[in-house]
Amino acid sequence: MAIAGSGALLLTGCSAEVQRGWLPNVERDTTNHTGMIQDLWVNTWITVLLVGILTWGLMLWCIIAYRRRKTDTGYPRQLSYNLPIEIFYTAVPLVMVLTFFTFSDSTEKAINTPVDSELVVDIRAKQWAWDYNYTYQDQEKYDATVQAHLTGEEGRKAELPTLVLPVGKTVTLELNSRDVVHSFWVPAFLQKLDMIPGRTNYMYLTPEVEGQFDGKCAELCGEYHSEMLFNVKVVSEGEFLNHLATLKDGHVGEEYDRKPGEVNQLSAHTTEGK
Template sequence: MRHNRRLRWAAVPIAASLSLVLAGCTTAQLNGFLPGFEEGQPPVTDNTERVSGLWVTSWIVLLVVGIITWGLTIWAVIAYRRRKGQTGLPVQLRYNMPIEVFYTVVPLILVLGFFAFTARDQQEIEQPFAEGEDVVHIEAISKQWAWDFNYVDEDVYSPGIQGQLSDEGPAGSLVESEIPTLVLPVDAHIEIELNARDVIHSFWVVDFLYKKDMIPGKTNYMYVTPTREGTYAGKCAELCGEYHSLMLFNVKVVSESEYQDYIQSLRDKGQEGQLSSEYDRNQNLPGTGAPQLKEEE
Protein backbone atom coordinates (compact mmCIF):
# COMPACT_ATOMS: atom_id res chain seq x y z
CA MET A 1 0.00 0.00 0.00
CA ARG A 2 2.79 2.37 0.97
CA HIS A 3 4.66 1.41 -2.23
CA ASN A 4 1.65 2.28 -4.41
CA ARG A 5 1.29 5.61 -2.63
CA ARG A 6 4.91 6.45 -3.37
CA LEU A 7 4.45 5.62 -7.03
CA ARG A 8 1.37 7.82 -7.17
CA TRP A 9 3.22 10.77 -5.62
CA ALA A 10 6.12 10.24 -8.01
CA ALA A 11 3.80 10.16 -11.05
CA VAL A 12 2.23 13.54 -10.23
CA PRO A 13 5.36 15.71 -10.69
CA ILE A 14 6.41 13.67 -13.74
CA ALA A 15 3.02 14.21 -15.42
CA ALA A 16 3.03 17.91 -14.48
CA SER A 17 6.55 18.37 -15.88
CA LEU A 18 5.62 16.56 -19.11
CA SER A 19 2.51 18.72 -19.55
CA LEU A 20 4.56 21.89 -18.98
CA VAL A 21 7.18 20.82 -21.52
CA LEU A 22 4.57 19.94 -24.18
CA ALA A 23 2.66 23.17 -23.56
CA GLY A 24 5.81 25.16 -24.32
CA CYS A 25 6.48 23.36 -27.60
CA THR A 26 6.16 25.23 -30.88
CA THR A 27 4.04 23.93 -33.75
CA ALA A 28 7.20 22.70 -35.49
CA GLN A 29 8.33 20.80 -32.39
CA LEU A 30 4.91 19.21 -31.82
CA ASN A 31 4.98 17.97 -35.42
CA GLY A 32 8.47 16.51 -35.30
CA PHE A 33 10.11 19.42 -37.17
CA LEU A 34 8.48 18.23 -40.39
CA PRO A 35 7.85 20.73 -43.22
CA GLY A 36 4.32 21.95 -43.89
CA PHE A 37 3.69 23.61 -40.53
CA GLU A 38 3.96 27.26 -39.50
CA GLU A 39 3.14 28.92 -36.21
CA GLY A 40 -0.41 30.26 -36.22
CA GLN A 41 -1.13 28.83 -39.68
CA PRO A 42 -3.25 25.83 -40.70
CA PRO A 43 -1.46 22.75 -42.11
CA VAL A 44 -0.71 22.82 -45.83
CA THR A 45 -3.20 20.03 -46.62
CA ASP A 46 -5.86 17.97 -44.91
CA ASN A 47 -3.40 15.04 -44.67
CA THR A 48 -0.28 16.66 -43.19
CA GLU A 49 -1.39 16.41 -39.56
CA ARG A 50 -2.23 12.74 -40.00
CA VAL A 51 1.23 12.02 -41.41
CA SER A 52 3.01 14.05 -38.73
CA GLY A 53 0.96 12.33 -36.02
CA LEU A 54 2.11 8.92 -37.25
CA TRP A 55 5.70 10.16 -37.45
CA VAL A 56 5.80 11.74 -33.97
CA THR A 57 4.01 8.86 -32.25
CA SER A 58 6.36 6.34 -33.86
CA TRP A 59 9.40 8.26 -32.66
CA ILE A 60 8.02 8.54 -29.12
CA VAL A 61 7.48 4.78 -28.97
CA LEU A 62 10.94 4.11 -30.41
CA LEU A 63 12.59 6.53 -27.98
CA VAL A 64 10.90 4.82 -25.03
CA VAL A 65 12.06 1.42 -26.28
CA GLY A 66 15.56 2.81 -26.85
CA ILE A 67 15.78 4.34 -23.36
CA ILE A 68 14.65 1.09 -21.73
CA THR A 69 17.04 -1.01 -23.86
CA TRP A 70 20.07 1.21 -23.29
CA GLY A 71 19.18 1.60 -19.62
CA LEU A 72 19.08 -2.17 -19.10
CA THR A 73 22.30 -2.59 -21.10
CA ILE A 74 24.18 0.00 -19.04
CA TRP A 75 22.75 -1.39 -15.80
CA ALA A 76 23.90 -4.92 -16.74
CA VAL A 77 27.39 -3.65 -17.63
CA ILE A 78 27.72 -1.95 -14.24
CA ALA A 79 25.94 -4.47 -12.03
CA TYR A 80 27.61 -7.56 -13.47
CA ARG A 81 31.08 -6.20 -14.17
CA ARG A 82 34.05 -8.29 -13.10
CA ARG A 83 35.12 -7.39 -9.57
CA LYS A 84 38.61 -7.46 -8.25
CA GLY A 85 39.67 -10.98 -7.41
CA GLN A 86 36.99 -12.71 -9.48
CA THR A 87 38.11 -15.39 -11.89
CA GLY A 88 36.43 -17.63 -14.39
CA LEU A 89 33.05 -17.11 -16.04
CA PRO A 90 30.00 -15.87 -14.12
CA VAL A 91 26.86 -17.98 -13.88
CA GLN A 92 25.34 -18.19 -17.37
CA LEU A 93 21.65 -17.50 -17.95
CA ARG A 94 20.08 -19.75 -20.58
CA TYR A 95 16.80 -21.35 -21.53
CA ASN A 96 14.77 -18.86 -19.50
CA MET A 97 11.33 -19.32 -21.02
CA PRO A 98 9.64 -16.18 -19.55
CA ILE A 99 12.45 -13.90 -20.80
CA GLU A 100 12.51 -15.53 -24.25
CA VAL A 101 8.73 -15.19 -24.57
CA PHE A 102 9.00 -11.54 -23.52
CA TYR A 103 11.74 -10.84 -26.09
CA THR A 104 9.54 -12.40 -28.79
CA VAL A 105 6.13 -11.00 -27.90
CA VAL A 106 7.10 -7.35 -27.28
CA PRO A 107 8.81 -6.80 -30.69
CA LEU A 108 5.91 -8.60 -32.38
CA ILE A 109 3.41 -6.26 -30.70
CA LEU A 110 5.47 -3.22 -31.79
CA VAL A 111 5.71 -4.40 -35.40
CA LEU A 112 1.99 -5.19 -35.58
CA GLY A 113 1.16 -1.84 -33.96
CA PHE A 114 3.26 0.15 -36.44
CA PHE A 115 1.73 -1.82 -39.30
CA ALA A 116 -1.85 -1.31 -38.07
CA PHE A 117 -1.56 2.46 -37.59
CA THR A 118 0.31 2.89 -40.88
CA ALA A 119 -2.32 0.88 -42.77
CA ARG A 120 -5.12 2.89 -41.11
CA ASP A 121 -3.62 6.26 -42.07
CA GLN A 122 -2.68 5.10 -45.57
CA GLN A 123 -6.23 3.94 -46.18
CA GLU A 124 -7.57 7.36 -45.17
CA ILE A 125 -5.06 9.24 -47.31
CA GLU A 126 -5.63 7.00 -50.34
CA GLN A 127 -9.42 7.14 -50.07
CA PRO A 128 -10.97 8.68 -53.25
CA PHE A 129 -13.42 11.50 -52.85
CA ALA A 130 -17.06 10.46 -52.63
CA GLU A 131 -19.20 10.56 -55.74
CA GLY A 132 -21.10 13.81 -56.09
CA GLU A 133 -18.39 15.92 -54.41
CA ASP A 134 -16.99 18.88 -56.32
CA VAL A 135 -13.53 17.70 -57.39
CA VAL A 136 -10.82 19.44 -59.43
CA HIS A 137 -9.18 16.92 -61.78
CA ILE A 138 -5.51 17.37 -62.61
CA GLU A 139 -3.21 15.15 -64.65
CA ALA A 140 0.52 15.32 -63.92
CA ILE A 141 2.76 13.74 -66.56
CA SER A 142 6.41 13.08 -65.72
CA LYS A 143 9.14 12.96 -68.34
CA GLN A 144 12.90 13.11 -68.42
CA TRP A 145 13.35 15.62 -66.82
CA ALA A 146 10.33 17.83 -66.29
CA TRP A 147 6.56 17.85 -65.81
CA ASP A 148 3.48 18.59 -67.89
CA PHE A 149 0.20 19.48 -66.18
CA ASN A 150 -3.28 18.99 -67.67
CA TYR A 151 -6.18 20.86 -66.11
CA VAL A 152 -8.74 18.28 -67.13
CA ASP A 153 -11.99 20.05 -66.22
CA GLU A 154 -10.96 23.28 -67.96
CA ASP A 155 -9.37 21.47 -70.96
CA VAL A 156 -6.13 23.46 -70.82
CA TYR A 157 -2.55 22.43 -70.20
CA SER A 158 0.78 23.76 -68.97
CA PRO A 159 3.94 22.22 -70.50
CA GLY A 160 7.19 22.21 -68.59
CA ILE A 161 10.93 22.04 -69.19
CA GLN A 162 13.57 20.83 -66.76
CA GLY A 163 15.01 23.29 -64.27
CA GLN A 164 17.44 25.70 -65.92
CA LEU A 165 20.71 26.67 -64.27
CA SER A 166 21.17 30.40 -63.82
CA ASP A 167 24.15 32.30 -65.21
CA GLU A 168 23.78 34.76 -62.34
CA GLY A 169 23.92 34.19 -58.61
CA PRO A 170 25.57 31.29 -56.77
CA ALA A 171 26.75 28.26 -58.70
CA GLY A 172 24.01 25.70 -59.14
CA SER A 173 21.16 28.18 -58.62
CA LEU A 174 18.12 27.87 -60.85
CA VAL A 175 15.98 30.25 -62.86
CA GLU A 176 12.80 30.16 -60.78
CA SER A 177 10.58 31.30 -63.66
CA GLU A 178 11.67 28.27 -65.71
CA ILE A 179 10.51 25.71 -63.15
CA PRO A 180 7.11 24.12 -64.03
CA THR A 181 4.31 25.29 -61.73
CA LEU A 182 1.11 23.48 -60.83
CA VAL A 183 -1.59 25.93 -59.68
CA LEU A 184 -4.31 24.63 -57.33
CA PRO A 185 -7.31 26.36 -55.71
CA VAL A 186 -7.27 26.46 -51.92
CA ASP A 187 -9.80 24.35 -49.96
CA ALA A 188 -10.77 22.42 -53.10
CA HIS A 189 -10.77 18.64 -53.39
CA ILE A 190 -7.96 17.80 -55.81
CA GLU A 191 -7.59 14.49 -57.65
CA ILE A 192 -4.20 14.25 -59.34
CA GLU A 193 -3.81 11.56 -61.98
CA LEU A 194 -0.15 10.52 -62.21
CA ASN A 195 1.38 9.15 -65.42
CA ALA A 196 4.95 8.66 -66.68
CA ARG A 197 6.17 8.98 -70.26
CA ASP A 198 9.45 7.11 -70.10
CA VAL A 199 10.92 5.72 -66.85
CA ILE A 200 9.75 5.52 -63.23
CA HIS A 201 9.45 8.93 -61.54
CA SER A 202 7.90 10.01 -58.25
CA PHE A 203 5.62 12.98 -57.60
CA TRP A 204 6.66 14.59 -54.29
CA VAL A 205 5.47 17.90 -52.87
CA VAL A 206 7.68 18.27 -49.80
CA ASP A 207 5.27 20.23 -47.60
CA PHE A 208 2.42 17.83 -48.42
CA LEU A 209 4.39 15.09 -46.61
CA TYR A 210 3.38 12.57 -49.24
CA LYS A 211 4.70 11.25 -52.53
CA LYS A 212 3.48 8.81 -55.15
CA ASP A 213 5.39 6.81 -57.74
CA MET A 214 4.70 7.32 -61.43
CA ILE A 215 5.17 4.09 -63.37
CA PRO A 216 5.05 3.78 -67.18
CA GLY A 217 1.93 1.91 -68.27
CA LYS A 218 0.23 2.36 -64.88
CA THR A 219 -1.88 5.27 -63.64
CA ASN A 220 -1.71 6.25 -59.97
CA TYR A 221 -3.82 8.83 -58.15
CA MET A 222 -3.30 11.29 -55.33
CA TYR A 223 -6.17 12.82 -53.35
CA VAL A 224 -5.52 16.01 -51.43
CA THR A 225 -7.22 19.19 -50.21
CA PRO A 226 -4.81 22.18 -49.94
CA THR A 227 -5.78 24.29 -46.92
CA ARG A 228 -3.18 27.07 -46.96
CA GLU A 229 -2.23 29.42 -49.78
CA GLY A 230 1.41 29.61 -50.72
CA THR A 231 4.10 28.22 -53.02
CA TYR A 232 5.52 24.81 -52.19
CA ALA A 233 8.53 23.04 -53.67
CA GLY A 234 8.13 19.75 -55.50
CA LYS A 235 10.61 17.34 -57.00
CA CYS A 236 11.05 13.89 -58.44
CA ALA A 237 11.85 11.46 -55.61
CA GLU A 238 12.95 8.56 -57.82
CA LEU A 239 16.40 8.47 -59.42
CA CYS A 240 15.45 8.75 -63.09
CA GLY A 241 18.58 9.57 -65.01
CA GLU A 242 21.32 12.12 -65.58
CA TYR A 243 19.34 15.29 -64.81
CA HIS A 244 17.20 13.88 -62.01
CA SER A 245 18.34 16.70 -59.70
CA LEU A 246 16.89 19.30 -62.10
CA MET A 247 13.48 17.63 -62.29
CA LEU A 248 11.78 20.21 -60.07
CA PHE A 249 8.40 21.90 -59.95
CA ASN A 250 6.38 24.22 -57.76
CA VAL A 251 2.85 23.91 -56.45
CA LYS A 252 1.13 27.26 -56.03
CA VAL A 253 -2.05 27.22 -53.92
CA VAL A 254 -4.19 30.27 -54.64
CA SER A 255 -7.72 31.58 -54.14
CA GLU A 256 -10.51 30.46 -56.47
CA SER A 257 -10.51 33.77 -58.34
CA GLU A 258 -6.73 33.62 -58.89
CA TYR A 259 -7.09 30.04 -60.08
CA GLN A 260 -9.68 31.06 -62.68
CA ASP A 261 -7.44 33.93 -63.80
CA TYR A 262 -4.58 31.46 -64.28
CA ILE A 263 -6.76 29.11 -66.32
CA GLN A 264 -7.77 32.02 -68.51
CA SER A 265 -4.12 32.98 -68.98
CA LEU A 266 -3.44 29.48 -70.35
CA ARG A 267 -6.33 29.89 -72.80
CA ASP A 268 -4.94 33.26 -73.87
CA LYS A 269 -1.64 31.52 -74.68
CA GLY A 270 -3.47 29.04 -76.88
CA GLN A 271 -2.74 26.12 -74.54
CA GLU A 272 -6.14 24.53 -74.92
CA GLY A 273 -6.64 20.78 -75.08
CA GLN A 274 -4.69 18.06 -73.29
CA LEU A 275 -1.16 16.74 -73.57
CA SER A 276 -1.61 13.02 -74.16
CA SER A 277 0.25 9.74 -74.54
CA GLU A 278 1.19 10.50 -78.15
CA TYR A 279 4.44 11.92 -76.78
CA ASP A 280 5.29 8.79 -74.78
CA ARG A 281 8.62 7.12 -75.55
CA ASN A 282 7.37 3.69 -74.49
CA GLN A 283 4.89 2.99 -77.27
CA ASN A 284 5.33 -0.79 -77.11
CA LEU A 285 4.28 -1.19 -73.48
CA PRO A 286 1.32 -3.49 -72.71
CA GLY A 287 -1.87 -1.50 -72.47
CA THR A 288 -0.83 1.24 -74.91
CA GLY A 289 -2.65 -0.32 -77.86
CA ALA A 290 0.54 -0.69 -79.88
CA PRO A 291 1.33 -4.04 -81.52
CA GLN A 292 3.48 -6.27 -79.35
CA LEU A 293 6.58 -8.08 -80.53
CA LYS A 294 6.24 -11.84 -80.47
CA GLU A 295 9.05 -14.24 -79.83
CA GLU A 296 9.96 -16.46 -82.74
CA GLU A 297 9.08 -20.11 -82.28
Protein backbone atom coordinates in the same frame (compact mmCIF):
# COMPACT_ATOMS: atom_id res chain seq x y z
CA MET B 1 37.48 31.83 -30.41
CA ALA B 2 35.52 29.55 -28.10
CA ILE B 3 32.93 32.27 -27.47
CA ALA B 4 32.68 33.06 -31.18
CA GLY B 5 32.28 29.39 -32.01
CA SER B 6 29.59 28.92 -29.38
CA GLY B 7 27.78 32.02 -30.62
CA ALA B 8 27.82 30.80 -34.22
CA LEU B 9 26.47 27.40 -33.11
CA LEU B 10 23.64 29.05 -31.18
CA LEU B 11 22.77 31.31 -34.12
CA THR B 12 22.26 28.28 -36.37
CA GLY B 13 19.23 27.49 -34.21
CA CYS B 14 17.57 30.67 -35.46
CA SER B 15 17.40 29.60 -39.11
CA ALA B 16 14.05 28.91 -40.75
CA GLU B 17 15.08 25.32 -41.49
CA VAL B 18 15.40 24.39 -37.81
CA GLN B 19 12.71 26.55 -36.26
CA ARG B 20 10.46 23.52 -35.74
CA GLY B 21 13.18 21.43 -34.11
CA TRP B 22 12.75 17.71 -34.77
CA LEU B 23 9.33 18.22 -36.33
CA PRO B 24 8.99 18.14 -40.13
CA ASN B 25 9.66 21.66 -41.42
CA VAL B 26 6.11 21.90 -42.79
CA GLU B 27 3.05 23.75 -41.53
CA ARG B 28 0.64 21.33 -39.91
CA ASP B 29 -2.33 22.19 -42.15
CA THR B 30 -0.62 22.63 -45.53
CA THR B 31 -3.00 19.93 -46.81
CA ASN B 32 -5.70 17.88 -45.13
CA HIS B 33 -3.15 15.05 -44.70
CA THR B 34 -0.06 16.77 -43.32
CA GLY B 35 -1.42 16.82 -39.76
CA MET B 36 -1.97 13.07 -39.53
CA ILE B 37 1.38 12.38 -41.19
CA GLN B 38 3.15 14.58 -38.65
CA ASP B 39 1.28 12.89 -35.80
CA LEU B 40 2.41 9.47 -37.05
CA TRP B 41 6.00 10.73 -37.39
CA VAL B 42 6.16 12.37 -33.95
CA ASN B 43 4.41 9.58 -32.03
CA THR B 44 6.61 6.95 -33.67
CA TRP B 45 9.76 8.82 -32.67
CA ILE B 46 8.51 9.29 -29.09
CA THR B 47 7.80 5.56 -28.86
CA VAL B 48 11.14 4.40 -30.23
CA LEU B 49 13.01 6.89 -28.02
CA LEU B 50 11.23 5.53 -24.92
CA VAL B 51 12.02 1.98 -25.99
CA GLY B 52 15.62 3.00 -26.60
CA ILE B 53 15.93 4.59 -23.17
CA LEU B 54 14.44 1.48 -21.53
CA THR B 55 16.76 -0.81 -23.49
CA TRP B 56 19.86 1.26 -22.74
CA GLY B 57 18.85 1.38 -19.07
CA LEU B 58 18.51 -2.40 -18.85
CA MET B 59 21.86 -2.86 -20.60
CA LEU B 60 23.55 -0.46 -18.20
CA TRP B 61 21.92 -2.15 -15.20
CA CYS B 62 23.13 -5.57 -16.37
CA ILE B 63 26.65 -4.22 -16.91
CA ILE B 64 26.80 -2.78 -13.38
CA ALA B 65 24.78 -5.36 -11.41
CA TYR B 66 26.36 -8.44 -12.93
CA ARG B 67 29.92 -7.23 -13.41
CA ARG B 68 32.73 -9.45 -12.23
CA ARG B 69 33.94 -8.54 -8.74
CA LYS B 70 37.47 -8.86 -7.46
CA THR B 71 36.36 -11.56 -5.03
CA ASP B 72 34.78 -13.72 -7.76
CA THR B 73 36.56 -16.90 -8.75
CA GLY B 74 35.94 -19.24 -11.63
CA TYR B 75 33.07 -18.93 -14.07
CA PRO B 76 29.59 -17.75 -13.05
CA ARG B 77 26.75 -20.26 -13.07
CA GLN B 78 25.82 -20.99 -16.69
CA LEU B 79 22.17 -20.90 -17.79
CA SER B 80 21.07 -22.45 -21.09
CA TYR B 81 17.80 -20.53 -21.23
CA ASN B 82 15.22 -18.57 -19.26
CA LEU B 83 11.76 -19.29 -20.60
CA PRO B 84 9.89 -16.31 -19.05
CA ILE B 85 12.47 -13.81 -20.32
CA GLU B 86 12.52 -15.40 -23.79
CA ILE B 87 8.72 -15.21 -24.00
CA PHE B 88 8.87 -11.59 -22.85
CA TYR B 89 11.54 -10.65 -25.41
CA THR B 90 9.49 -12.31 -28.16
CA ALA B 91 6.10 -10.92 -27.18
CA VAL B 92 7.13 -7.29 -26.67
CA PRO B 93 8.71 -6.77 -30.13
CA LEU B 94 5.75 -8.56 -31.73
CA VAL B 95 3.27 -6.25 -30.00
CA MET B 96 5.36 -3.21 -31.01
CA VAL B 97 5.52 -4.27 -34.66
CA LEU B 98 1.76 -4.89 -34.76
CA THR B 99 1.11 -1.52 -33.10
CA PHE B 100 3.35 0.36 -35.52
CA PHE B 101 1.74 -1.48 -38.43
CA THR B 102 -1.78 -0.66 -37.23
CA PHE B 103 -1.17 3.08 -36.95
CA SER B 104 0.85 3.24 -40.19
CA ASP B 105 -1.76 1.23 -42.07
CA SER B 106 -4.68 3.35 -40.84
CA THR B 107 -2.84 6.56 -41.81
CA GLU B 108 -1.91 5.17 -45.23
CA LYS B 109 -5.48 4.06 -45.89
CA ALA B 110 -6.82 7.50 -44.92
CA ILE B 111 -4.38 9.16 -47.31
CA ASN B 112 -4.95 6.78 -50.22
CA THR B 113 -8.73 6.42 -50.01
CA PRO B 114 -10.21 7.73 -53.31
CA VAL B 115 -12.39 10.81 -53.00
CA ASP B 116 -14.91 12.45 -55.29
CA SER B 117 -12.63 15.33 -56.24
CA GLU B 118 -13.66 18.73 -57.53
CA LEU B 119 -10.42 19.03 -59.53
CA VAL B 120 -8.57 16.29 -61.41
CA VAL B 121 -5.07 16.97 -62.71
CA ASP B 122 -3.45 14.44 -65.01
CA ILE B 123 0.26 15.06 -64.45
CA ARG B 124 2.57 13.54 -67.06
CA ALA B 125 6.26 13.52 -66.29
CA LYS B 126 8.74 13.64 -69.17
CA GLN B 127 12.46 14.07 -69.48
CA TRP B 128 12.79 16.64 -67.94
CA ALA B 129 9.59 18.60 -67.39
CA TRP B 130 5.89 18.16 -66.72
CA ASP B 131 2.56 18.31 -68.57
CA TYR B 132 -0.54 19.31 -66.59
CA ASN B 133 -4.04 18.37 -67.79
CA TYR B 134 -6.71 20.12 -65.71
CA THR B 135 -10.33 18.98 -65.48
CA TYR B 136 -12.44 21.41 -63.43
CA GLN B 137 -16.12 22.35 -63.68
CA ASP B 138 -16.52 20.84 -67.16
CA GLN B 139 -13.40 22.63 -68.35
CA GLU B 140 -10.48 20.73 -69.87
CA LYS B 141 -7.25 22.69 -70.09
CA TYR B 142 -3.59 21.78 -70.42
CA ASP B 143 -0.19 23.28 -69.76
CA ALA B 144 2.72 21.60 -71.58
CA THR B 145 5.76 22.97 -69.81
CA VAL B 146 9.40 23.02 -70.83
CA GLN B 147 12.55 22.15 -68.95
CA ALA B 148 13.98 24.85 -66.74
CA HIS B 149 17.74 25.29 -67.15
CA LEU B 150 19.20 26.48 -63.88
CA THR B 151 21.80 29.20 -64.35
CA GLY B 152 22.11 30.45 -60.78
CA GLU B 153 20.51 33.76 -61.74
CA GLU B 154 18.29 35.31 -59.11
CA GLY B 155 14.61 34.96 -59.97
CA ARG B 156 15.14 31.85 -62.06
CA LYS B 157 13.07 29.83 -59.63
CA ALA B 158 9.95 31.76 -60.61
CA GLU B 159 10.31 30.43 -64.18
CA LEU B 160 9.97 26.80 -63.19
CA PRO B 161 6.95 24.81 -64.43
CA THR B 162 4.05 25.60 -62.12
CA LEU B 163 1.17 23.41 -60.99
CA VAL B 164 -1.67 25.68 -59.83
CA LEU B 165 -4.23 24.37 -57.34
CA PRO B 166 -7.25 26.06 -55.70
CA VAL B 167 -7.23 26.28 -51.92
CA GLY B 168 -9.91 24.31 -50.08
CA LYS B 169 -10.83 22.14 -53.09
CA THR B 170 -10.47 18.36 -53.15
CA VAL B 171 -7.87 17.34 -55.72
CA THR B 172 -6.99 14.07 -57.43
CA LEU B 173 -3.55 13.96 -59.02
CA GLU B 174 -3.24 11.29 -61.70
CA LEU B 175 0.48 10.56 -61.97
CA ASN B 176 1.78 9.21 -65.28
CA SER B 177 5.12 9.03 -67.06
CA ARG B 178 5.80 9.55 -70.75
CA ASP B 179 9.17 7.78 -70.85
CA VAL B 180 11.06 6.50 -67.78
CA VAL B 181 10.36 6.16 -64.06
CA HIS B 182 9.97 9.54 -62.37
CA SER B 183 8.73 10.50 -58.91
CA PHE B 184 6.37 13.33 -57.94
CA TRP B 185 7.44 14.96 -54.68
CA VAL B 186 6.24 18.10 -52.96
CA PRO B 187 8.08 18.18 -49.59
CA ALA B 188 5.56 20.62 -48.07
CA PHE B 189 2.76 18.09 -48.72
CA LEU B 190 4.72 15.25 -47.04
CA GLN B 191 3.71 12.97 -49.90
CA LYS B 192 5.76 11.38 -52.67
CA LEU B 193 4.73 8.86 -55.31
CA ASP B 194 6.49 7.20 -58.24
CA MET B 195 5.37 7.76 -61.83
CA ILE B 196 5.76 4.55 -63.83
CA PRO B 197 5.35 4.21 -67.63
CA GLY B 198 2.13 2.41 -68.51
CA ARG B 199 0.67 2.76 -65.03
CA THR B 200 -1.35 5.51 -63.33
CA ASN B 201 -0.79 6.24 -59.65
CA TYR B 202 -3.11 8.49 -57.68
CA MET B 203 -2.63 11.11 -54.99
CA TYR B 204 -5.60 12.63 -53.15
CA LEU B 205 -5.39 15.83 -51.13
CA THR B 206 -7.01 19.15 -50.28
CA PRO B 207 -4.66 22.18 -50.17
CA GLU B 208 -5.54 24.27 -47.13
CA VAL B 209 -2.90 27.01 -47.17
CA GLU B 210 -2.28 29.48 -49.98
CA GLY B 211 1.31 29.90 -51.06
CA GLN B 212 4.05 28.60 -53.32
CA PHE B 213 5.80 25.31 -52.62
CA ASP B 214 8.81 23.59 -54.15
CA GLY B 215 8.45 20.34 -56.06
CA LYS B 216 10.90 18.02 -57.75
CA CYS B 217 11.37 14.67 -59.39
CA ALA B 218 12.73 12.34 -56.69
CA GLU B 219 13.80 9.48 -58.97
CA LEU B 220 17.07 9.53 -60.92
CA CYS B 221 15.67 9.79 -64.46
CA GLY B 222 18.54 10.81 -66.70
CA GLU B 223 21.07 13.50 -67.51
CA TYR B 224 19.03 16.54 -66.40
CA HIS B 225 17.26 14.95 -63.44
CA SER B 226 18.57 17.71 -61.14
CA GLU B 227 16.75 20.31 -63.25
CA MET B 228 13.40 18.51 -63.27
CA LEU B 229 11.92 20.94 -60.78
CA PHE B 230 8.52 22.60 -60.50
CA ASN B 231 6.49 24.91 -58.30
CA VAL B 232 3.10 24.25 -56.76
CA LYS B 233 1.07 27.42 -56.35
CA VAL B 234 -2.03 27.22 -54.15
CA VAL B 235 -4.36 30.15 -54.87
CA SER B 236 -7.96 31.26 -54.38
CA GLU B 237 -10.62 29.76 -56.64
CA GLY B 238 -10.97 33.03 -58.55
CA GLU B 239 -7.25 33.20 -59.27
CA PHE B 240 -7.28 29.54 -60.25
CA LEU B 241 -10.10 30.16 -62.77
CA ASN B 242 -8.13 33.09 -64.19
CA HIS B 243 -5.14 30.77 -64.62
CA LEU B 244 -7.26 28.18 -66.43
CA ALA B 245 -8.44 30.89 -68.81
CA THR B 246 -4.84 31.43 -69.94
CA LEU B 247 -4.31 27.75 -70.81
CA LYS B 248 -5.10 25.87 -74.02
CA ASP B 249 -8.26 23.82 -74.43
CA GLY B 250 -8.14 20.03 -74.26
CA HIS B 251 -5.64 17.57 -72.92
CA VAL B 252 -2.29 16.25 -74.14
CA GLY B 253 -2.47 12.55 -73.35
CA GLU B 254 -0.87 9.25 -74.24
CA GLU B 255 -0.35 10.23 -77.86
CA TYR B 256 2.85 11.98 -76.81
CA ASP B 257 4.23 9.15 -74.71
CA ARG B 258 7.55 7.73 -75.81
CA LYS B 259 7.33 4.46 -77.67
CA PRO B 260 10.09 1.87 -77.24
CA GLY B 261 13.14 3.01 -79.20
CA GLU B 262 11.78 6.50 -79.81
CA VAL B 263 12.44 9.91 -78.27
CA ASN B 264 9.62 11.99 -76.85
CA GLN B 265 7.45 13.62 -79.48
CA LEU B 266 6.53 16.23 -76.87
CA SER B 267 10.05 17.09 -75.77
CA ALA B 268 10.83 18.93 -72.59
CA HIS B 269 12.88 21.31 -74.72
CA THR B 270 9.99 22.43 -76.96
CA THR B 271 8.32 25.76 -76.38
CA GLU B 272 4.88 25.27 -77.92
CA GLY B 273 4.14 21.69 -76.94
CA LYS B 274 4.45 20.49 -80.54
